[in-house]
Amino acid sequence: MGCESCSGGSCDRDKTGLPPGMLSEYNLNQSPAEGSLVWIEVINDGNTIMMNDSSKEILGKLQEISDGRIFGVIFGDTELKVLYGEIFSYGVDTLYHIKDKKMIQFQPEVYCEMLVDLCNRVMPAVVLMGATPRGRELAPRLAASLGTGLTADCTELKMDGRFLQMTRPAFGGNIIATISCDHFPQMATVRPGTFPMPEPMIGREGTVIYRQYYGSNYKNIISSERIISVDYDITRAKILISLGNGIKEKESVAVAESIAKKLGGMVSCSRALVERGWFPQSRQVGQSGNNVFPDIYMAFGISGSIQHKAGIGPAKRVIAVNIDPEAPIHEIADISVIGNADSILKEMNKLL
Amino acid sequence: MKYVILVKQVPDTTRIKVDENGNLIRQGVPSILDPYCEYALDMVCRIRKPEDSVIVVSMGPPQAKESIFRCLELGANEAYLLSDKAFAGADVFATSRTLTAFIRKFAADYDLIFCGKQAADGDTAEVPAETAAMLNVQQFCYSENIIISDTIKVTQNYNDEIRVCTVPKGSVLSVSIGDINRRVPSISDHIKALNIEIKTLDRIALGLGMYSVGIKGSKTKIESSYSPRYEHSGKIIDGTDPSEAAKLLIKEVL
Ligand SMILES: Cc1cc2nc3c(=O)[nH]c(=O)nc-3n(C[C@H](O)[C@H](O)[C@H](O)COP(=O)(O)OP(=O)(O)OC[C@H]3O[C@@H](n4cnc5c(N)ncnc54)[C@H](O)[C@@H]3O)c2cc1C
Numbered sequence: 281m282g283c284e285s286c287s288g289g290s291c292d293r294d295k296t297g298l299p300p301g302m303l304s305e306y307n308l309n310q311s312p313a314e315g316s317l318v319w320i321e322v323i324n325d326g327n328t329i330m331m332n333d334s335s336k337e338i339l340g341k342l343q344e345i346s347d348g349r350i351f352g353v354i355f356g357d358t359e360l361k362v363l364y365g366e367i368f369s370y371g372v373d374t375l376y377h378i379k380d381k382k383m384i385q386f387q388p389e390v391y392c393e394m395l396v397d398l399c400n401r402v403m404p405a406v407v408l409m410g411a412t413p414r415g416r417e418l419a420p421r422l423a424a425s426l427g428t429g430l431t432a433d434c435t436e437l438k439m440d441g442r443f444l445q446m447t448r449p450a451f452g453g454n455i456i457a458t459i460s461c462d463h464f465p466q467m468a469t470v471r472p473g474t475f476p477m478p479e480p481m482i483g484r485e486g487t488v489i490y491r492q493y494y495g496s497n498y499k500n501i502i503s504s505e506r507i508i509s510v511d512y513d514i515t516r517a518k519i520l521i522s523l524g525n526g527i528k529e530k531e532s533v534a535v536a537e538s539i540a541k542k543l544g545g546m547v548s549c550s551r552a553l554v555e556r557g558w559f560p561q562s563r564q565v566g567q568s569g570n571n572v573f574p575d576i577y578m579a580f581g582i583s584g585s586i587q588h589k590a591g592i593g594p595a596k597r598v599i600a601v602n603i604d605p606e607a608p609i610h611e612i613a614d615i616s617v618i619g620n621a622d623s624i625l626k627e628m629n630k631l632l
Numbered sequence: 633m634k635y636v637i638l639v640k641q642v643p644d645t646t647r648i649k650v651d652e653n654g655n656l657i658r659q660g661v662p663s664i665l666d667p668y669c670e671y672a673l674d675m676v677c678r679i680r681k682p683e684d685s686v687i688v689v690s691m692g693p694p695q696a697k698e699s700i701f702r703c704l705e706l707g708a709n710e711a712y713l714l715s716d717k718a719f720a721g722a723d724v725f726a727t728s729r730t731l732t733a734f735i736r737k738f739a740a741d742y743d744l745i746f747c748g749k750q751a752a753d754g755d756t757a758e759v760p761a762e763t764a765a766m767l768n769v770q771q772f773c774y775s776e777n778i779i780i781s782d783t784i785k786v787t788q789n790y791n792d793e794i795r796v797c798t799v800p801k802g803s804v805l806s807v808s809i810g811d812i813n814r815r816v817p818s819i820s821d822h823i824k825a826l827n828i829e830i831k832t833l834d835r836i837a838l839g840l841g842m843y844s845v846g847i848k849g850s851k852t853k854i855e856s857s858y859s860p861r862y863e864h865s866g867k868i869i870d871g872t873d874p875s876e877a878a879k880l881l882i883k884e885v886l
Contacts, residue, residue, distance in 0.1 A: 416757050
C-alpha cells in the first residue's frame with residue numbers, strides 16, 4: 281500500500297485511487313471525490329517569499345463552508361520550507377510540495393501536469409485558486425485537462441455537502457449568476473479581496489508530502505523582471521483616490537498624490553488617463569487593468585463605464601465626484617458630489 | 633507561417649446602459665468584434681509577411697458574420713464561422729472543444745493561434761488556456777509584444793512581472809492590449825474583403841457528437857441569475873462650492 285511516487289509513505293491512496301480498505305464495488309456508481317485542493321500562490325521577488333493574500337482568503341472561506349479535508353499545493357524548491365507553518369496555520373491539512381528549482385517561476389504547463397496527477401490521486405471534490413493573473417491562466421488549463429468545468433472570478437461560494445455553488449458577476453457587476461458544475465472536481469477561481477482575511481491559527485500542524493516532476497515540458501523563459509514595487513501596489517490600498525477623464529489640469533495628479541499621502545492611500549486612474557499618458561498602466565483600475573479592493577474608493581471625474589466598474593466591485597464604499605448628475609458611476613456610489621473634480625481636489629489638499 | 637485567430641462577436645459593452653432596476657438594456661446595442669480579439673488580429677497583421685495566411689474563426693450565430701467580415705477588412709485572408717443550433721448555450725469547455733475540433737480538422741498545419749485575452753462581455757478569459765490544453769500545446773497569456781525572427785519571442789505582462797519567453801510553434805497566445813493607433817480599414821480593404829467567402833461549418837462538418845457541444849456538452853450550468861440593486865445610501869451632495877464639498881468629503885473619509 282501507499283504510492284511509490286510520494287515520500288514518507290503518508291499518502292493514503294493506493295493504485296486504485298480508493299482510500300485504504302474501501303472495496304472497489306463501492307466505487308461503481310459514486311465518485312469518491314471529497315475535500316478541497318487549493319493552489320497556494322507564492323510571491324517570490326528574490327528577497328521575500330510570501331503566501332499570496334488571495335490564497336489565505338480562499339482557505340479562510342473553505343473552513344467556513346466545508347468540513348472536508350483541505351489539500352494545498354505549492355511549487356518551488358527548498359526555499360519554500362519557511363512557508364509551511366504559515367500555510368498550515370490558515371487551515372491546510374495536507375500540503376503537497378512539488379520540489380523543483382525551475383518551478384519557482386510560473387510554468388503553467390508543468391504546474392498543470394502535476395496538478396492533474398495530484399487530482400487523480402487525491403480526488404478532491406473542489407479545486408480552487410485565486411483569480412490573480414496567474415490563477416486565471418492556470419485554472420482553465422487544468423479544467424480542460426481534467427475534463428471539468430470552471431467558474432471564473434467568483435465572489436461567493438456555498439457548499440452543500442460536497443457540492444459547490446459558485447457565484448460570479450458579469451457585465452461589470454450588473455448581472456450576478458450562480459453556477460454549478462456536474463463534474464468532479466468542481467473548479468473555481470476566486471476574486472481576490474472578496475473574502476475576509478482569516479486569522480491564522482498559530483501552531484496548527486499538518487503533513488507535508490514531497491513530489492517531483494520527471495517530465496521536460498518547461499517553458500523557455502528568457503528573462504523575467506518584477507515591475508510593481510511592493511510599496512506602490514494599488515491592489516493593496518485601503519483608500520484610493522482615482523482620477524478620470526473629467527480631470528482637466530495636469531497639476532491635479534500631484535494634488536491627488538499629496539492627498540493620498542496625507543490619508544494613507546494611493547492614487548489610481550481610469551483607462552482614459554493611461555491613454556493620455558498621465559499614468560502607467562499599473563495604476564489603471566478595471567477590466568483591462570487591476571481589480572482593487574479598498575475600503576474607500578474615491579472616483580474623481582470618472583463616468584463609471586462597465587469596464588471600469590468591473591475593477592471596483594468589492595470596494596466597500598464608493599464616493600463619486602462628477603459634474604454630471606446622470607453619470608453611471610452614481611449608481612454604485614454611496615456619496616455623490618456633483619461638482620468640479622479639479623477644484624474639489626485642490627480644496628481637499630488645502631484642508632488636510 | 634499560418635496564423636489562426638479565434639474571434640468572438642459581443643455586444644458593445646461600452647454602450648450598454650442600465651435601467652433603474654439594474655437590468656441591462658440590450659436593445660439597440662450594436663454587436664461588434666470583441667475589442668481584445670481585434671487587438672490580437674491587429675498584432676498578427678503587423679507581424680505577418682505578405683505570403684503568410686491569416687485565418688479567422690468564430691463560433692456563433694449567423695449574425696456573427698458581421699464581425700468576421702470586419703476581420704477580413706482588417707487583413708485576414710480566410711474565414712470560418714462555426715454555427716449550429718446545437719452550439720447554443722456552450723460554456724467555456726464546450727466552446728474550446730468546438731474550436732479545437734475545427735483546428736484539428738481544418739487547420740492542423742497552423743503555426744500559431746492568437747486570441748483576445750478575454751471577451752469583453754463574459755469576461756472569463758478561459759478559452760485560450762482551455763484550447764491550448766486540449767491541443768496539448770504551450771500557452772502565453774497576457775501577450776503584449778511578439779517578435780518573429782529565427783525564433784519567436786513574446787513579452788508577457790503579469791501585472792507584477794514582465795517576462796520574455798521563446799514560443800514554440802503550435803502555441804496559443806492571448807493578447808491583452810491594443811495599439812491605440814491601430815490601422816483603420818480603407819475602401820480597398822473593404823472591397824478585398826467582399827471577395828472572400830466566409831465558410832460556415834456545422835457540428836457534423838466538425839465531426840462532433842451531440843453531447844460534445846453547446847449546452848449538452850457543457851460542464852457548468854447557470855442555476856440562477858439576477859441584477860443586483862445596489863444598496864448604497866446614495867447621498868447626493870451639491871458641489872458647486874468646492875471648499876464646502878471638500879470639507880464634507882474629508883469628514884466622510886477621516
Ligand atoms: C475592451 C475594453 C477594455 C477596457 N478596460 C478598461 C479598464 O480596465 N479601465 C477603465 O477605466 N476603462 C476601460 N475601458 C474604457 C472604458 O470603456 C471607458 O472609456 C473609460 O473607463 C472612460 O474613462 P473615464 O470614466 O475616465 O472617462 P469618461 O467616460 O470620459 O468620463 C469622464 C467623466 O468625467 C466627468 N467630468 C467631466 N468634467 C468634469 C469636471 N470638471 N469635474 C468632474 N467631473 C467631470 C464627466 O461627466 C464624465 O462622467 C475599456 C474599454 C474597452 C473597449
